[in-house]
Structure formats: C-alpha cells, structure tokens
Amino acid sequence: MNIDYLKEFVVLADNGSFSGAAEVLFLSQSSLSKHIKALEQELDVLLFRRTTRCLELTEEGEVFLSYARRISRLQYEYQTALYHSRQKKSSTLTIGSIPVMAQYGITDTILLFHQSNSSFHVNVLEEESTVLKQMLRNGQCELAFIREGQETEPDFVHIPFAADRLAAVCSSASCFGEEKQLLLSSLKKEKLLLLNEGTLLYSLCISACEEAGFTPNVSYTSHRIENIIDLVSKNMGTALLMQKQASYYARNSDIRIIPIHPELETHIDLCYLKGHTLSPIARHFVSCVYLSGEQGNHDIPAPARNYTTKV
Incomplete structure (x- = not known):
C-alpha cells in the first residue's frame, strides 16, 4: 500500500473537494482521483460516494479515516526525524497571521510544529487580513492565517482552520x-x-x-x-x-x-498563493496543520468536517 495515498485520502476527506484537495497536495485532480480509486481497490471498499453534486464519505470511509490519520501522522513523524537528522543548517519559515492567534489555536499549532522541527525557525508577522493578503501576493510570507467572510479570494488556496x-x-x-x-x-x-x-x-x-x-x-x-x-x-x-x-x-x-x-x-483559513511552489518547510507546515486536526489543537469549522460537500 502506498502510504502517500492515505495522506491524500485524509486531505480529501477534510477538504471535501477534489479540486481543493489537489491544490493542497500539489497534484492534478485526475492523479488524485486515480490514487483514491487505487486505494479503494486495494482495500476492497468504497471510501466515497460520488455524485455530480457532492462527495460523501461512506460508512467504511468514516471507519478508515481515523486509521489513515494515525498512519499519516506516523509517516509525518518519521519523515520529520529523517529530515532533521541530515539537515545541516536552520531554515526559516515566514508566516503571516491575524493578531488574535491564541483564541483560535494558531499559537498551539506553531508550538506543535516547533516542538517536532527543531531545525526550523518560524517567523510570524501579525497584520490584519487585508494586509496579509497583499503580503502573500508580494512574497513577504509564504503562508498566512487569514480571516474571511462569506467571500474568499480566488487567487489563494484556502485550508479551513477555525x-x-x-x-x-x-x-x-x-x-x-x-x-x-x-x-x-x-x-x-x-x-x-x-x-x-x-x-x-x-x-x-x-x-x-x-x-x-x-x-x-x-x-x-x-x-x-x-x-x-x-x-x-x-x-x-x-x-x-x-x-x-x-x-x-x-x-x-x-x-x-x-x-x-x-x-x-467568519472563517480563519491557512492560505497561500495559487501557482506558488511552496518551500519544503512550508509544505511541512501545511502537513502539520492537516495531520494535527485530530489532536484537538484547533477548532475545525463544521464545513471542513461535513462530508457532504460540493465536489
């Protein structure tokens, strides 16, 4: 079994959208669909019910999700350990964030990332959401925790956080x-x-x-x-x-x-610019956010846990 497919399954289940999950995973939608079908064939179960309007976890998919999270988390941990064992110098990740960080578990997430990534340095820039969006576009930060209302910026990838x-x-x-x-x-x-x-x-x-x-x-x-x-x-x-x-x-x-x-x-999303190739440390942070969801470190909004969502 390809363990990477398990992470892709977790991201798709949380995102509820092939297009959104593919952006987060830096895959094409067709590749992601093939990987999920291969996983279903290997497990001999249907993980998702697919219609023209929605993507919904099956009962077997819901059972498998907790196991997939744990295996993906272990993969993240050993990849982290191996990376730091060969890392010779510290790397810095610049993240933007709305000033109210503790209330939404943002500081807890940064702490969790720091604890398992000793050779990474995280630099946080606190600004209002409108400023953060411009900072992302200007390359002043790679990732940003941004508050959004009903409308979201189409040039960003949005990962629901709180x-x-x-x-x-x-x-x-x-x-x-x-x-x-x-x-x-x-x-x-x-x-x-x-x-x-x-x-x-x-x-x-x-x-x-x-x-x-x-x-x-x-x-x-x-x-x-x-x-x-x-x-x-x-x-x-x-x-x-x-x-x-x-x-x-x-x-x-x-x-x-x-x-x-x-x-x-309102929703707080972890955002980055569409079409921008994230650095390895930024991609590692995104993985940490996704794989820490089951640990209760932040409050995922209901839409991210509702498996009947638009494809």
Whole structure:
C-alpha cells in the first residue's frame, strides 16, 4: 500500500473537494482521483460516494479515516526525524497571521510544529487580513492565517482552520443582560463599540447593521479587544465582536456574550498563493496543520468536517 495515498485520502476527506484537495497536495485532480480509486481497490471498499453534486464519505470511509490519520501522522513523524537528522543548517519559515492567534489555536499549532522541527525557525508577522493578503501576493510570507467572510479570494488556496460567529458583548447590568440571542436590529439605538475602521470585522459589522435596516451609532473604536471589553463592563455601550475573541478576553469580566441573529460567521483559513511552489518547510507546515486536526489543537469549522460537500 502506498502510504502517500492515505495522506491524500485524509486531505480529501477534510477538504471535501477534489479540486481543493489537489491544490493542497500539489497534484492534478485526475492523479488524485486515480490514487483514491487505487486505494479503494486495494482495500476492497468504497471510501466515497460520488455524485455530480457532492462527495460523501461512506460508512467504511468514516471507519478508515481515523486509521489513515494515525498512519499519516506516523509517516509525518518519521519523515520529520529523517529530515532533521541530515539537515545541516536552520531554515526559516515566514508566516503571516491575524493578531488574535491564541483564541483560535494558531499559537498551539506553531508550538506543535516547533516542538517536532527543531531545525526550523518560524517567523510570524501579525497584520490584519487585508494586509496579509497583499503580503502573500508580494512574497513577504509564504503562508498566512487569514480571516474571511462569506467571500474568499480566488487567487489563494484556502485550508479551513477555525470558525467564529458575531456576538453582542454587553454588561450584565444592561437591558440585554438576560437575553439568550439578540436580533441585530435591536441594537439600532445602542452605542456600539467596534474594532478599528479598516479591519475586516469593522466592515462586516457596518454592512450587517445596514442590511438589518439601520446605520450603527459607533461611539468607540480600538484595535485592542481588551480595552473594548473593559469599556463594555463599565456600561459605555455594547460591543460587536466575534464570540471566541470576546470569550478569551472576558474570562474575568462581568459581561454577557450573546449570539447575534441573523448569524454572521467568519472563517480563519491557512492560505497561500495559487501557482506558488511552496518551500519544503512550508509544505511541512501545511502537513502539520492537516495531520494535527485530530489532536484537538484547533477548532475545525463544521464545513471542513461535513462530508457532504460540493465536489
């Protein structure tokens, strides 16, 4: 059995798309399809149900996935050990990332990579998503953890990493303190605290409010979430933040974090430029991200674990 085919199976199962998985694996779609069929023939089972609309793991595919992950992880570990045994000098990987790293397990992933790759040095550049996209295009970094809304950039390969949703953050003493969910339109008379203008979240919040039928009354903006949380706790107004962001900074604050309806979700993807040949260290990092998914080091969004997805 070709062990590389097992990794390809894992990536395809997580990605849910032959085209997307082929980009990550630097293969043609036809080659990936042939490899999966060869694996199915050797195992004498059907791993995926293929239709014109979706790609879905079979029951046997779901059973096999956990074993394929473990074998692929072992392959990654021995390849790592052999690589470092012959590596004579340190290599550097430059990664871009949104500033909120710990909340989404990005720092945990970098730590995991560093622990098993002692001869690699990781240089992280923190910027907003719009800046990171330009940095990727300009070659200032090879990979970047970028926050995306509903639309994604077509010139990037996107590897799903985490997801978050918009929430209202208010003082427990506010009139919303007992609510379980808030209509966004109910905030039309509130003083709103947002992240700085120019950030993706600022533009998403403004657009969402306008779609809900009102122009938001923005009384304060800041690039530091902890300052926004502190002002909310002192009844300066209501903040619109992503739920995991707010939860991370508000652990010791007397505030409420209330999901917003209609739901507005963003995704954090590990991205790189299409057509760019990644360096060996960058490809190794991508493998680490995929193969660490089952270890619980980051929160894979539901679409990446939903095996009924578009081909």
